[in-house]
Each structure stands twice: as structure tokens, then as C-alpha cells.
Amino acid sequence: MSRKQMTSAATAAASLLLAGGLAFAAGQYGPGASDAEIKLGNTMPYSGPASAYGAIGKAEVAYFNMINEQGGVNGRRINFITRDDGYSPPKTVELVRKMVEEDQVLALFNTLGTPPNTAIQAYANDNKVPQLFVATGADKWNDPKNHPWTIGWQPSYRIEARIYGRYILKNLPNAKIAVLYQNDDFGKDYLIGLREALGPKADTMIVATKTYETTDPTVDSQIVSLQGSGADTLLTAAVPKFAAQAIRKVFDIGWKPTHFLTNVSVSVGAVMKPAGPEKGVGFISAGYLKEPTDPQWANTPEYKEWLDWMKKYNSAGSLTDSNNVYGYSAAQTMVAVLKASGDNLTRENLMKQAAGIHDLKLPMLLPGIVISTSETDFAPIKQMQLMKFDGSTWQLFGEVISGSGS
Amino acid sequence: MEKSSAAIVPDTPSAERYGAMTVGTWRWIGTWRWIGTLALIAFAIALPFTLSNYHVFELTLVMIYAIAVLGLNILTGYNGQISLGHGGFFAAGAYTAAILMHRYGVPYWATLPPAGLICFVLGVLFGLPALRFDGPYLALVTLAMALATPQLLKYFDTWTGGQQGINLAKPMPPAGLGLDRDRWLYLIALVALLIAIRVAANMLNGRTGRAWVAIRDHPIAAAAMGIDTARYKTLAFGTSTLFTGVAGALSAIAIGYVSPESYSLFLSVSFLVGSAVGGIATIGGAIVGGFFIQFVPNLANDISDAAPWAIYGLAMLLCMYTMPHGVVGSIRSWLTRLAERTTVRHAAGGRSDQNDEGWTS
Amino acid sequence: MHEFWQQVFSGLAAGSVYASVALALVMIYRSTDLVNFAQGEMAMFSTYIAWTLVNAGMPFWGAFAITLIVSFVGGMVIERVVIRPVENAPVLAAVVVTIGLLLIFNSVAGWIYTYTVQDFPSPFPDRPLFHALITTRDLGVIAVTLIMLVLLFLFFRFTSTGLAMRAAAQNPASARLCGIRVGRMLAIGWGLAAAIGATAGIMVAPVLFLDPNMMGGVLLYAFAGALLGGITSPVGAVVGGLIVGVTENLVGTYLIASQLKLTVALALIILVLVFRPNGLFGTAIVRRV
16 A cells, blocks of 8 residues: 555544444534534523523633633534523424524533423434533433433432432431422422432422412512421522522421432522522532632632633623533533534534533532543533532532432 | 493494495405405415514414404303403313323324314303393403413322423424424414404304304393394303313423413413504404514513613503504404595495595594 | 411411402502502512512621512502503503513512522511420511501591592592692602512511412412402401401311312302301492493
């Protein structure tokens, strides 16, 4: 063989190893990808009752702007198309169809909400469009066998609730538990996870549950009711606004349960401070991201990097809103997958890379927590760490716990 | 200052005014109407073959919303009973179709009649107590329906799948027609819309429609004349919800997924807005309303990223300022005025400068 | 038993919020024969104005006073500019206009202030009373609502402007003949309603926490309360609002299926209305054939 032929053969062999059988080309492109840009699609609730989460979308826009200014991913800029679905599944279906069929995006990234994602899951899988890193904590996204194109990101709510359940069994074995939860899949998952962890003792330990709707003005009545059940432990699975109200009311009626708070509402700036930080002393939660108001991170280089990014690219976002850490980290995961795809920007390869992440560390993940996926494991983040509020910050304690799969 | 709810549409042309026009003028308009309608239908059938899948899907949604808004027009426009709860009936139709398809394997086309029937019954049951209420009180009662619907859907989760919702397979077109799913659904929706318009037109131009309008404009006089107000009002409710329920069933089939989050209060409000913008006491206005509901929010998003709903709100305001009777309502008023002018000229012996100022429209 | 009373008092506290917004709704209905669906969002926007002032360093009561004035003027301007064009149009057009106003206020607030939940200071100290049945802040809210009701009553009964407004609402044609500037009365009506709404918003923000969607749920209950009491009666509005608050709480507590709380509460209200279709204190609309 001539030298040229040998080089070609070697490159071909190498690319076979890398791309698993796909033919080598200067740049393999699926829809939405080219030498110049990569198109990603996203829907977020920028309006309506879930609009507080819109901050995540804005953070992601800001992060991709920064990456683009720094030269893009492998020289290509990211064209991030994000639209408002108002948390309404029919609207999500319509917008996603538009992004896939008209805008021709390469993949969907971090679409938010369980009902919206459920609505588009069949479409994405039928049309082989990667539905990457969906922004919901439902368990069902970890299903590579039936939905090979859908992959989650954050630790599921059930994993989190199970962690609380196990903690209670170990440290508060005679607890009488009350649960306040939002009347949707998010809230219900906490109840299910808790019951799973408590096992046969669930029925005797959980003495009262109450729900609320996002259209309810307050949760005062539910809190009063839960206190009346005689419970000495409370799990609050509520979004920030209602969590703050719950904390306030619990304090006002003189109730002092051991209070477990969902990770969704741990933000010091958005929840603990408005409620009154002294009212949250002793609260227990679990986290996987660094809380931006936590002083223990204030002088670390990772936090400073985040802060610089916030000030320069996301100045409209609040420095106390952990949604901005979420969006930052999720976007970093996406960039990592894009980088790993190299010049092979087909949907198949993108999905393959997303299913092949090995111990990816992100700057704003808690130390010890990494992202990893495999062909049978579509739950990128499975670890959390317990933390206790001391009146000004959340103090981590114990070890990083790995939640078992569903 | 006393305005009854009947004053929702003070001066929509009613039977007397049609009779007052010369046959000639109206026939002239009538012939063109026929030609226009046929041309429009032909255009609508040909359209999906010139557009992309996504646009066909969008137009299918427009037609579905048009049927729903038509239902609302019947109730609020022609019968004067305001409803802020039609989203709830839309959901009822959607879930009927979804449950029949998912649990009982009923083919999609066979779910439409049961959805319509169930919603008709629901509407009648709702309409009976609603007889007691008027104006803002009726608005509250119907609003309660819209608010209760997501809660009820979440509660009866063995049937409805609760917050997980129900996923539905998209219907396959019959083999041999050479159509794909989107175009097949479009044609189904088109046929449903044409049937709905026909049925509505028949009812509204017939005795039932006249009774409804009479009850809307002069309820006490109508009762004094022997019209069974209770029966007609309840019938109006049932008919209205039948239309909206069928639209809901179609939407479940077209979108392929139902969940409690899909049927929020905002949907009911959108129907009302679409109704008003199109023309509350018109049939054609329902189609305009469908376009408004579907496209204006998307346009608003394109115009302003930061505050799209403000643009949508502004669009609503501008529509109401310029066309308080809706698009079709305003066109109709204009045509009426045009016809009246022609009448006056003929009656006055061909002199065009006489008597115009005596007529108000 | 203690829990029952706790729920009742909790309900009264929440109910007084609904009552104050209901008062604003009745105010507008009596003067312009219209249900203002944008009332909640206007109140929310006023609260954001107050919040901006407080954050800029102004003392609470100063910010409160300025916000009231700004809201009053704003309400008048809205009536003149936004509502006047559809005053003689079909009622539905006016309803759609208020809905449009709702969307505009909500969207603009979200754009300017973002959707992140904010802190709002309360003028009343937050101390529990009577074995934690109620807090001083809740009492403060109830007190402010009642004071507003009394002030409104005095205004309508004993001032000439109040009398002129009542005349303009009842019979605009005759009122004009008496020399009353009906247009101005309508504007004042809206201004007052906006001011009442602003007060309600400021009172409630420390409890509900401030975000653009703060008043959404409140408006629905306020609407129910206003109609329960009779859409033409200010006393009815307050009573209706309080009843709705207490009912909602008690239903939520004692109903087994507490996920149906809203449904059952609304069903009960409608049941009452079936027996009294014009509300508890409302007057029947007499129609001439």
C-alpha cells in the first residue's frame, strides 16, 4: 500500500472506532448542523403560573452567547431557539413541531415540564429527534429501551424523596409525617418516593397529606390542617412561592416540626429570606448544585467564574436565584456533548454521545457529584447530598448519596 | 344605567331587517355568496397540498378552534348567555375521545359522536341551573366550570390518567389515498367544520335560531309570546357544548395527548376572545376567531420576545376599538348599510342624494 | 376545636384580601356597569410601584401614599383612554378589553420586574395572638379592609361627589341634565377602584409574596365573593369575600378529598346563588319589557 492509502486506511479505521461504523467525512451533518452553526430547540414557560422557571431558559441563552463569543463549539456557533409554551402541552407540541419541521433543529434541549415533555416524547422518538436533558425530575425519562431518544438530567424527585425517607427511618423512626404537595406530577412524585422509602411503615408513619393548586392564593389552610393531625415531621413539596408561604405559616401557628424541603425551593434569596431566615433553622433538604448564596462557595474560583458570567451575560438574572445555576450547568452539559460529537453532528451521534458521558464534573455541581450516562442508564445525575439550614446558609452534611434507579 | 346581558349584541341584523331590504340587492349579494363559498371550500381542500406539514397542522388547529368558537357563538352571541367555561366542555370532549380510544380501543372517527353526545348532555345539565343566572353571575357559574375541570381531571385519575395524561396514537389515513397523517387529519377537521357550519346555519336561520335571538333581545316579550324560554335556553347550552365537545375530541386526536394542564382557564378566555374578535353573533366569525387564537400569540412572540402577551392584549384592544362587533360583525354591518342605501335610492325614485341622513344603522 | 377556630381566623384573614379586591370590583361595576377583569393585575402593578419606592429607600407609609395617588390617577387615565372607546359598544367588547388589559399588565410586570418572587415589607409587626389563632398582621389587613369600607360608605353617603357618582351610575341621562359631568364621575370611579386595589395589593404582598402572578388566584375568589355578596353592594363585597375565605379554608380542612377543595368551594357558592340569584345583598335588576 502507498503511504497515502495507508493514511486513509488508518483514518478510516480510527473513525470507525470513534463513530462506530459510520463512514468518515469532513463534517457529517444532520438537520440544523453545518460548518457554521448548530441549531438547538427549546420550550420554556416564560408566561403563566410556571413562569418563574423561565429564568432557566434565559440563563441558557446567556451561556450559549458566552460560548459563541468565545468561538463556539469546535468553531461552530450555537443557534439556540427558545419559545414560550406557557406550560401548556398542546402549545409545546405545536412549537416543537415548528422547531423540528420548519426551523430544522438538530436536537431539543432542556424542554421544561413533565406534561409538556410527555406530550412531545412520542413525536421526538418517532421522528428520531434527540430530546436531550429534559428539565423535569420525573422518573420516566430514564427509559432507554422504549424511548431511546429521550434523556433526563436532574436527579428525579422520587430519588430525592427516597433520600428523605431513608433519613427519617434511620434518625426519626417514630416520626409522624405530614406532607404538603403541589397537586401535579411534581408534588405527587415526592409522596410516592417517600412511601417507597418507608416501605411497609408508610401507612403508619404518614399521618396526613394535603395538596394545593398553583391557582390557590395561599396554603395557610392546608398548613393549619396538617398541624391538626398531630404530625411532628413535615415534607413540603412546593414551588418557591408556596414554600415561602408554608414556612411563614408554620412559624405563625407555633408549629415546630422537623421540616424537609424540596430541593426546588431551597433558594435562600427566593424562599428563605422572604419567609424569614430565622424561621428556617433546622430545615433539611438535599441538593446537587451549589447554592449561589451559600458563603462557603463565595471565594472559590468556580463561583467567581459563575458570577462573572452572570454579570457579563445574564445581568438581568437574579444572583440569588438558583435557576441561574441550573441553566448554567445544564448548558455546560449540552456543550460537553456537542464537543464530544466533534464534526459528526448527526442526531444519531449526538444521542450516542449523550448516552456515553463518563464522570463529567461541572463547576457548579456539589463536590463529589458527577454526570454519567450509559446505554442502559439515562439518568445523568443520580447523586445528592443532604443539607441543613442554619439561619443563613445550607450546611452540607453526610456523604454524597447515590439514589437507586426507579 | 341599566344594561342587561342581552345588550351583548344590540344591533345585529335580525329577521325584520333582512325582510326590509329589497330582494334585488340581497339576491345580488346572495349569488356572490354561493360562488364565494364554493370557491372557498375548493381552496380549502387544495390548500394542504401546497403547504408544509407544520402549516397543515396549524390550519387543522385553526379549524378545530373555529368549531369550538362556533359553539360559543351560538350560546353567547345568538342566545345571549355568556360563558367563561367552554374550555371545560372542550376538555370533556377531548377526554371522552381519549378514554374511548385508550381504554376501549374505539377507532378515532367513532369517538366524535359520543363526545358530542356526552357534551350535549353535560351542557343541558349545566344549562338548567344556569337559567337562574344572568350577566356576571352566569359568568361566575361558567367560570367555576373552567376552574373545576383541571381539578376533577386530576382527581379521577383511574379514568383520566391523572396528571400523567393520556397519550394517543395518531390516526393513520386509509391506505391507497396517498395522504399522510397531517393531511388526513386536516381533511377530517375540514369536513367536521363544514358540517358544523351547515348544522349551525340551519338551526340559526330556522325557528330555533329565531327563538334564541328573541330570547336574547327581548326575553320577557318572548316569554309573553309563548316561547318556552327555559327549553330554548337549555337547548342553546346543549347545542353549544356539543359543538365545543366535538372540537375537543378532534383536538385530542390531532395533538395526540391530553392532560389536565392542557385545559386551563386561559383556554376558556381564548375562546371568548376569539368569539368577540370574529363576531359573536356570526358563523363566519368563528373561523376568524380560530385564526386569531392560533396565530396572534405566535405573531406576538415574534414581535416582542420580552412581553409577547402584552402585544396580544394590545391586539385585542385594537380589534375591539375598531371593530366592536368583531370582524364579520363589522363586515355584516357595512353590507347592511350598503344594502339599505341601495334600498333608499330605489324607493326614492333613483335620486341618490335624498334621505340618507334619516337612516341610522 | 382549636383547629376549627384557627381555620376560621385564617379564612377571615385571607377573606379580607378577597374582600378588598371585591370592593374594587363592585366599585367599578356600580360606576361603569362592567366587571373589570384586570383589577387584580392593576393591583399587582401598583404593588410593584410601591415595592420600587420602598427599595429606593422611601419609608413604608410614604411609599404607600404615593402609590395610592399614582394608582388613582392611573385608574382615571385607564378609564378615559382604554375603556371610554368601548363604553357604548357591546358589553362583550368591553369585557375583552379588560381581559386585554389584564394580559398587558401581567406581561409588562413580568418584563420589568421578572418572575422571581420578591420580598415585601409589612407595616404591621408579625406577632401571633390569642394562642396563635391569628397574627397582628392578619388583624391589620382585616382592619384596613373595614376602614376602606367605612370610608367608601361615608364618601358615597355624605359627600357631594359621592352623591353625583351614584346619580351618574343610576341614570346618566338625568344626571347630565342636572349638570353632573358623567364622564368625570366614571373616571373617578375607576380611580377609586384602582386605589382600593393598590391598598389590597400592598396589604397582601407580605403574605402572598410579590410576583406578577400574585393576584391571579385572588381575583377569582374576589370575583366569587363580590357576586356572592351582590355585585352592586359594597357591604356585600366585603361579606362575600370573608365568607369565601372562610368557606375555602373549612372545605379544605374537612373535606376528605381535599384535592377537590376549589371545586367544592365554588359549588357551595353557586348553591347559595341558586337561592339568591342576585347575591346576598344585591338588588334585582328590574327590566322593562
